[in-house]
Amino acid sequence: MEIALLLVVLAASVLVVTALADRVDVPAPLVLIVAGAAASYVPGMPRIELEAEVVLLGLLPPLLYATALQTSLVDFNANRRSILLLSVGLVVFTTAGVALLVHALIPGLGWGAAFAIGAVVAPPDAVAATAVGRRIGLPRRITTILEGESLLNDATALVSLRTAIAAGGLAADHHDEVTALSVALDFLVAAGGGVAIGLAFYVLVAKVRRHLDDPVMDTAVSLVVPFAAYVAAEEVHASGVISVVVAGLLLGHRAPVLQSAQSRIAERMNWRTIAFVLENAVFLLIGLQAAMLLEDVEQSSLSGARIAAVCGLSLVAVIALRLLWVFPARYLLVRPGADPATGATPPASYTFLLGWAGMRGVVTLAAAFIIPEETEHREVLLLIAFTVVAGTLLLQGLTLPVLARRMQVPSPDPMDDALARATLLQQASKAGFGYLKENDVDDVHGVVELIKQRIEQRNFAAWERLGTTADEETPSEVYGRIRLAMIEVERERVLEIRSEGRTPSVVVAEVLAMLDVEESMLDRATQERAELRSSSVRRPGEECAELEAHPVVETVTDGTCPDCVAAGHRWVALRQCLECGHIGCCDSSPDRHATGHFHESGHPVMQSAEPGEDWRWCYVHHLTA
DSSP states (O other), rough: OOOHHHHHHHHHHHHHHHHHHHTOOOOOOHHHHHHHHTTTTTTTTTOOOOOHIIIIIHHHHHHHHHHHHSSSSHHHHHHHHHHHHIIIIIIIHHHHHHHEEEEEEETTHHHHHHHHHHHHSSSHHHHHHHHHHHHTTTTHHHHHHHHHHHHHHHHHHHHHHHHHEEEESTTTTTOOOHHHHHHHHHHHHHHHHHHHHHHHHHHHHHHHTTTTHHHHHHHHHHHHHHHHHHHHHHHTTTTHHHHHHHHHEEEEEHHHSOOOOEEEEEEEHHHHHHHHHHEEEEEEEEHHHHHHHHHHHTTOOOOOOOHHHHHHHHHHHHHHHHHHHHHHHIIIOOOOOOOOSSSOOOHHHHHHHHHOOOOOOHHHHHTTTTTTTSTTTTHHHHHHHHHHHHHHHHHHHHHHHHHHHHTTOOOOOOOHHHHHHHHHHHHHHHHHHHHHSSSSOOOOOOOHHHHHOOOHHHHHHHHHHTTTOOOOHHHHHHHHHHHHHHHHHHHHHHHHHHHOOSSSSSHHHHHHHHHHHHHHHHHHHHHHHHHHHHHOOOOOOOHHHHHHSOOOOOOOOOOOOHHHHHHTTOOEEEEEEETOOOOOOTSSSSSOHHHHHHHHHOOOOOEEOTTTTTOOTTTTTTEEE
16 A cells, blocks of 8 residues: 555656646756755655666566657658667767776776766667657657667667676676677577567567457557567577667557557557656656665765765766767768658768766666676665766757757758648649549539538648738638537536436537547647748758749749739638749638649649748649748
């Protein structure tokens, strides 16, 4: 009962502190660590010691899997060289650097223990990197590399840690001789075995999902996968981390093919909830270790000054070693080309932020507890791990937003996403209309025309979001405002009927769920519209002969659509033909004069004629620039 009560208190504390952090606009992980450290000194607070097995089996697999499901396999593959250099090369580099430092500063510390603590503090944490990086809006390329690195570097660090323990004779039951060949072989077995088992789980789950129609059952399968993949890999001495990551990346990438829409929605929401609770609980647990670790280190034979020095210098070392690695790796090995999202080669500021975003997390603290208890100065090694985790999270986590702003690093722009969304929907619609044209659809009830109208309305709404007029509602915004008010009234009426008790509760629940889905879609569109109003960055054009032949020009307009004025109609936004300069209204306007001009003249490219906008649209290839 005491354990259950403690878990409830921890969960409630996580929710309260996270809500307060959001209210004051401070990163929740940082507040949770400070709150946990303060709580660890509260009289009567039970001693909460992180067990390595609990973290590595209970927390790490679901957190890695949740991140892997959301990580783009395409983006991961595009940045694989950078990811591997960080997740393998940098971990080994940091391990060796910290080992040399600690061995020199702690008298009598063996090389095995020195390399063990080096491996412990080497890997940045996936949770910490994404929690801070996404919140402050780092460029997507940096976020992708950080996510990819954090998904794989735990495997390198854990293999290095076990090798150091074995090589240093720290494990009481280990008598095998450790050589460079055996280390390399262990790493290959761990990595190769992890990949093979991850692939096997992907194939197995993919086959199972083809026979599942129930979203609840599908989600239940998803909840089992990370734990099963991790345990299966560890049982054969392969990397459970790599196994979970490979399975998650592939299942996330193939989800649109393997799962139904309802299953994908259910899985996405469940894993978002799980990740939210676990991520924030992890930071609180890290803070709660403070009092215990400081109490244990008081028994150390080392002086307080030496302990403070080795902890502080270890923190400086992990930060400095990462910066020393990323710049040579970028300019000598990676040599990145133009970013597809911006069309420009990433500047040096990107590399610095990538180096500065090396926050450590719960895996570092959990791995420290793997060091055998009989290891000399173990209590100091644990404090080093805690100092590095708390120090990087507080120092780098607090300064990263400031540095990003000072360096004027652009965050992902909502307007770019809106333009890409509208283009993608247009391409999808073109394929759908092509199906209708090529196939003899039995349309005895006249539904084809209704389908076309709904697709056009969907596309109109996507293009409307590109309008930036602050004091005028678009048709979709008017629709959303009126429809949301109607839904509220409809829901009240359904609840009145439910209270009468004459309608089956299952039917009432289904109707309420339908209203909830529609309302959530409208709420999301409203939120995106608000973000777009403050956006001004355009993305570069895609490859298209017509777009290349018609560069951006300065629009000349009096702010009206002449054809709409003549017809006495209203318009939403204006477009200008880049062939003849004709001004017409957009496809979200009732008369769609810009599109009509294309059909009459064949002029392929038009440009937005709205203030502050310069994007172009090719009617021939359905591409934007």
